[in-house]
Amino acid sequence: MKDIAKRFPENPLLSPSDIPPSHKDLQIACILNPGVFQFDNKTWMILRVAERPEQKKDAISFPILTETSSEVIEISKNDPELDYTDARVINYKGADYLTTLSHLRLVCSDDGIKFYEPENYPLLIGQGIFESFGIEDCRVSYIEGIYYLTYTAVSPNGVAVGLRTTGDWKNFQSHGIILPPHNKDCAIFEEKINGMFYALHRPSSVAIGGNFIWIASSPDGIHWGNHQCIVKTRKGLWDSARVGAGASPIKTDKGWLSIYHGANENHQYCLGAFLMDLENPTKVIARTHEPIMMPIEEYELSGFFGNVVFTNGHIMHPDKNTVTIYYGASDEFVCGAEFSIKEIFSLLQYS
Template identity: 80%
Template structure:
């Protein structure tokens, strides 16, 4: 299936070998799913860095955070109480664990292609009992001079949405978990609407409902209410199993444009788009029936978890038509691509709203 993404010729832009591990005894397994923003004339990525110990034959080993530091857990692969059918998650004695521990790392670039790690900027790591399995997949929204960082907080308590804010990227105010488990894929709009913050998010239900995109509003960006489900999975289409928001929606003359991810029963992750009303973004007025980006390049098809394109960061270029996205490919690499908003419009199917 042909898509409309214009991939960077330099892809992948970042691979695990390009950065040093955060600590001795760990190695970087994946670089993926960066939040994206502009600061001091540069393009910045807040990259998810997933690490684990070097794997030895006959043993699965992975790190978790504790009150005293990082603990390495080792489990024999022949243990009858181990379920390890997924590269990302295992179950041992009835408890789920991630096979890697993720933190967020700042990289910057003058040209949007060649990224490096600047000096004197901190790593963002999990803290407390709600982030013992790490923090992941950050979205960045700039509102009134303050950057809002929404990310996935993971622990054996569940998966929820954490929030930190900053103005200088060196000091951060920590607001804790703003949306409890099970929730992720939270993208705050970069403009208040009628005096309120708005955000897309993705609560999940195992029994009734599904992995759908919801919208909520807030008076302060921390306390959220007025939740409403706005995008559901579609049987028989590319987004039949789960959907989730990408980065902050883009304000256009026709509405708020959101680039989102969807997956099918075969765990193929593609990108699509939908359009929300400018004054009432809980109203979806159009959605693409076909994906705008499908895994097709070798680095998107083969990796830690193949057949995946996933974005949670973009920049709208000065022409207001070009959108540069940075995305995770096969859960292992960071890549770049460009879209035309006009081309996305041409694929939208409008509702009778």
């Protein structure tokens, strides 16, 4: 396998200790999977910040949102009805819970490397019964003067896609759930095609089917239809268990280029790429056989959930024909890497 990522020597760019928790009774377990955009002549990230109380030796404790505030649930590790073998999700008395509660937080940078929290910008937290387990992994698309924020909304009702929009990053309009459970990894194209919005998304099936990338279209960016499955997992390869879209596809003269994540049965997450037709993005015309990035550095191999590189945000540099991706490493750190678009294209295999 060939890893063509040029990682920032400053990695990790952000660690849990670099930002304060949202509440004095919580600790930040991990910061990860940032959406990325440019605003006010700066590079911005909207981080997923996952928090939980300080953990006791003999118990698991985690916060959830209620209609009016939040509460902490604590369960003894000796309880026979508790399964906590996964660092991310536990099962108790037949119900699933997340081990952390995530919100979205803004940081910005003048150089794309050193990030800090700006003053007077809000945290984005879960709202209502469909976001009571938090909101995660935001993608940002800038379309006709409006920023579209698609994110994973988690609750006992399932995992869904929520949408908020803003023009100034201080005032937000919530559009609720735009894709019902089970769905995530939604990335809206940053340009309409034949007058329609397009988006990649990832519905999942627990029985027939799998964790595949789909595409949909919309007249307004809120109501979606014409769903089609365009990228599937591949048995025996690095993306055999699940695939999901990264950030908004990149428009090139050869087609719409998407950098996506794939995982195998051992939960190793790598990055690959595929290319869609410019006029008809439901048609995938090329895909990398091998990953373009895989976890090889210590901060990618060890962490809250190791052996993971995962991106949902990037910045294009047309003058250099490169793209800078910002990515979550081992579900704990935020890092950066640069790719040559030409080199990615050299690895695409056309169908």
